[in-house]
Amino acid sequence: MTGMDARLQAIRNATRVASEDLRARALSIDADPDAMEAHLDSPVFALMREVGTPDAYRESHSASGELLKHGASCLENAVGTVELARGDAAVALACPSPALAGVIVDLLGTEKQQELFYTRLHGGRTWTFFAMTEPRHGSDATAMETRLERDGAGDWLLSGRKLYIGNGARGGIGVVFGRTGPSPLSIRAALIELPAAGWQGKRVDTIGLRGAYLSELSFDKVPVRSDMLLGQHLPATRRGMWGAIKTFNAMRVQVAGAAVGTALAMTEYVAEHHKNATGADLVLARAQAARELVFEAAARTDRDPERSYLSCVAKLGAARVAVQTARWASSALGPAGLLEHPLLEKWIRDSCGFEFMEGTGNIQRLHVSRGYQAGDASV
Amino acid sequence: MSAATGELRKSCMRECELVARSDGLAAGLGLALLGVDVLAVAPGRWAAVPSRQAPIGAKTRTHRLAEPEGIVFVACPGDRPQATPGLLRTGKLLAAVRLGLVRRLLDLAVEHLAGRTTGGEPLLSKQLLSGDIANVIADVELLRVYARCQHDLAAMAELHRQLGELGWQVTKLFGAIGYLADYPVRALYVAVLVADTWLAGEAAQ
Numbered sequence: 065m066t067g068m069d070a071r072l073q074a075i076r077n078a079t080r081v082a083s084e085d086l087r088a089r090a091l092s093i094d095a096d097p098d099a100m101e102a103h104l105d106s107p108v109f110a111l112m113r114e115v116g117t118p119d120a121y122r123e124s125h126s127a128s129g130e131l132l133k134h135g136a137s138c139l140e141n142a143v144g145t146v147e148l149a150r151g152d153a154a155v156a157l158a159c160p161s162p163a164l165a166g167v168i169v170d171l172l173g174t175e176k177q178q179e180l181f182y183t184r185l186h187g188g189r190t191w192t193f194f195a196m197t198e199p200r201h202g203s204d205a206t207a208m209e210t211r212l213e214r215d216g217a218g219d220w221l222l223s224g225r226k227l228y229i230g231n232g233a234r235g236g237i238g239v240v241f242g243r244t245g246p247s248p249l250s251i252r253a254a255l256i257e258l259p260a261a262g263w264q265g266k267r268v269d270t271i272g273l274r275g276a277y278l279s280e281l282s283f284d285k286v287p288v289r290s291d292m293l294l295g296q297h298l299p300a301t302r303r304g305m306w307g308a309i310k311t312f313n314a315m316r317v318q319v320a321g322a323a324v325g326t327a328l329a330m331t332e333y334v335a336e337h338h339k340n341a342t343g344a345d346l347v348l349a350r351a352q353a354a355r356e357l358v359f360e361a362a363a364r365t366d367r368d369p370e371r372s373y374l375s376c377v378a379k380l381g382a383a384r385v386a387v388q389t390a391r392w393a394s395s396a397l398g399p400a401g402l403l404e405h406p407l408l409e410k411w412i413r414d415s416c417g418f419e420f421m422e423g424t425g426n427i428q429r430l431h432v433s434r435g436y437q438a439g440d441a442s443v
Numbered sequence: 444m445s446a447a448t449g450e451l452r453k454s455c456m457r458e459c460e461l462v463a464r465s466d467g468l469a470a471g472l473g474l475a476l477l478g479v480d481v482l483a484v485a486p487g488r489w490a491a492v493p494s495r496q497a498p499i500g501a502k503t504r505t506h507r508l509a510e511p512e513g514i515v516f517v518a519c520p521g522d523r524p525q526a527t528p529g530l531l532r533t534g535k536l537l538a539a540v541r542l543g544l545v546r547r548l549l550d551l552a553v554e555h556l557a558g559r560t561t562g563g564e565p566l567l568s569k570q571l572l573s574g575d576i577a578n579v580i581a582d583v584e585l586l587r588v589y590a591r592c593q594h595d596l597a598a599m600a601e602l603h604r605q606l607g608e609l610g611w612q613v614t615k616l617f618g619a620i621g622y623l624a625d626y627p628v629r630a631l632y633v634a635v636l637v638a639d640t641w642l643a644g645e646a647a648q
Contacts, residue, residue, distance in 0.1 A: 082449050126455055132551075143564075184579075197619075200559070205450055206562075207561075228619050235558075269623065269624040270622050270623060270624055271508065271623070271624055271629065271632055274620075324623065329597065351483060369484050387611060391607050391611075392606060393605055394604075394639055395600055395603075395604060395633055395639070396484075397488065397640070399485070399486035399487025399488075399523065399641070399642060400485075400486075400487030400488050400489040400490070400516075400639060400640045401487070401639060402488045402634070402635075402636055402639045403488075403504070403516055403639070403640065404487075404488065409636075412635070413632065416611070416614070416622065417622055418633075419615060419622075420618065420621075422618040424615065424618055424619070425615060426571050426572070426575075426615075429571065430571070
């Protein structure tokens with residue numbers, strides 16, 4: 065990276081080493097995402113969990129964990145994400161860790177809620193979930209149908225459906241968004257600990273990124289104690305959607321980083337197995353440029369976490385580069401090359417998944433256009 | 444149609460396209476491979492064929508996504524031919540199959556989108572989407588002619604690279620449902636695997 069300082073280089077080097085462990089597990093988890101027991105004691109999973117956990121709730125303190133502190137900048141996270149995805153993005157997504165739910169629990173949770181959330185993850189066998197997307201509305205939160213209704217005794221009942229929720233059907237604790245009324249400010253995030261009455265979840269089979277364990281969830285009057293609503297201690301404008309938007313702005317860059325990491329992995333894999341592959345230099349240069357863009361977007365998100373223009377540009381561009389790279393890789397290893405190189409074939413399937421994460425390409429295009437018209441584009 | 448010279452009548456390609464559009468990838472592939480000696484012509488060590496057309500006694504392997512599409516991969520041992528007229532012919536017919544498949548899924552995408560709204564308005568009325576649909580169908584028209592006119596394997600590889608991109612443009616129209624393994628869009632992912640076994644050249648970038 066242009067101008068990568070010593071700290072970023074150290075993060076890159078540490079995560080690059082860790083990525084080898086992820087890659088070694090990639091085909092196994094792709095073949096059977098339910099068979100996770102053999103992977104749960106991975107030292108890299110322990111590191112990812114440690115990094116995602118605030119100091120006060122950590123089970124262990126490793127040297128790498130000290131380097132990759134909880135609450136790291138978006139840029140530091142992006143550097144790490146690219147390298148982990150270079151190992152395997154789907155395995156990283158299969159890790160039981162705070163993940164996206166942790167980001168919003170940090171933003172909106174009280175100390176007591178944070179303690180409940182993070183201590184539940186001890187032992188490394190509890191997945192988390194962040195349930196926003198709905199079957200008929202995608203991530204269009206304004207059309208959200210999931211409801212939080214009063215139960216008559218001061219608490220709430222959660223009803224509705226969510227779809228494409230990572231690790232949802234195997235989760236132990238996480239966050240579900242629902243609305244208490246018709247206005248945008250009525251959208252709230254509830255911390256849900258499982259098992260819970262009225263909760264059902266099942267995995268949906270995906271083309272790739274199978275480690276993400278995308279799930280469909282349904283809630284039939286799931287009881288939610290009033291002290292499990294996040295943001296109760298915050299002003300009404302900072303409770304639900306504000307937290308979700310900030311979370312998405314940060315996570316969009318990480319998805320872009322994962323797409324770039326996968327593109328780099330495919331490029332390097334082909335170069336290793338076919339020394340004179342046509343166009344390899346061009347494809348690598350394209351992926352490296354996308355990586356630069358992701359880092360620039362991450363740095364800008366650190367400076368202004370509520371502006372989304374460049375993170376949308378980066379996600380749009382990185383997802384495209386991943387698919388373009390996959391297209392090139394498909395033809396680079398000769399006839400039947402994909403059947404003879406199952407890891408590459410898996411990455412080609414995985415690379416399509418980034419298009420659909422944290423907003424599709426068309427959603428990003430709309431944001432980019434609005435940002436451009438608002439004067440957010442680079443000089 | 445002459446398997447020996449690779450020359451094809453326009454009607455053969457049209458028939459492959461129509462069958463793939465009406466009956467899907469395996470049916471189209473079956474027609475494209477009719478009369479082809481798979482073990483002699485396939486350029487790689489594995490060749491995609493409809494499950495029902497696998498040569499008797501041949502070793503086969505399955506793929507999680509291809510199997511439910513009715514497609515298996517046949518082992519093709521020994522030295523493989525790299526530039527035969529038969530291969531060019533198969534590449535052209537397979538291109539027609541992929542065009543038919545794109546039409547099949549585009550029809551389904553439009554049907555899917557017709558039932559969806561955003562902000563109270565039909566999704567199909569949005570310029571972003573109607574523009575995407577127009578681009579797909581314009582590319583179908585262009586690539587159909589392109590497929591008929593190409594006479595070397597490198598051009599065929601480039602054509603199939605473009606067909607992969609075209610399939611992806613259709614896939615995106617479905618949104619996240621287009622990433623589900625038990626949804627009809629799966630056939631577009633499998634088509635990439637199928638083409639990979641029947642193409643001998645590297646595509647230009």
